[in-house]
Amino acid sequence: MRYDIAYIPTQDYYGNRTDTTLNPFSKGSNPYWPVVLFPNDGVHFYPGKIRPDVPQNMVYTAFNAADNAAYNIRSDTTYKPVIYSIGLGSDVNDDFMERVANDPRASSYDASKAAGLYIKAPTPAQLQSAFQQIASQILRISQ
Numbered sequence: 001m002r003y004d005i006a007y008i009p010t011q012d013y014y015g016n017r018t019d020t021t022l023n024p025f026s027k028g029s030n031p032y033w034p035v036v037l038f039p040n041d042g043v044h045f046y047p048g049k050i051r052p053d054v055p056q057n058m059v060y061t062a063f064n065a066a067d068n069a070a071y072n073i074r075s076d077t078t079y080k081p082v083i084y085s086i087g088l089g090s091d092v093n094d095d096f097m098e099r100v101a102n103d104p105r106a107s108s109y110d111a112s113k114a115a116g117l118y119i120k121a122p123t124p125a126q127l128q129s130a131f132q133q134i135a136s137q138i139l140r141i142s143q
Contacts, residue, residue: 007049008061016068018061033060070100074113083116084134090122
């Protein structure tokens with residue numbers, strides 16, 4: 001990978017941040033998913049750029065871009081969208097799903113934006129209940 005891709009861009013095609021330097025939802029100095037950058041040591045061609053040869057960077061940049069996309073969606077002042085998320089399975093990153101939904105339990109909860117809801121469904125049998133809970137929330141909001 002290192003010889004095929006020089007570096008990972010700091011934003012995706014849609015402008016969502018893949019790094020954590022300008023993510024407005026990162027609290028304090030604790031970025032959501034910190035990525036490994038090329039050092040500024042005079043040896044590397046791309047100092048300060050995200051390294052493509054660090055496997056965790058592939059996962060972290062994807063999480064950061066999705067997290068930033070959800071933040072950008074919630075920031076729409078015209079429609080004021082509410083996001084609901086369902087996590088199917090036992091290995092779901094609950095904090096990520098809470099962040100996407102702006103659930104009050106999220107590490108980046110923003111009370112100035114519409115609060116969504118994250119529901120965990122560890123098994124497919126629990127999906128029906130999760131959908132019913134979300135439908136109930138939507139009906140409550142629409143009335």
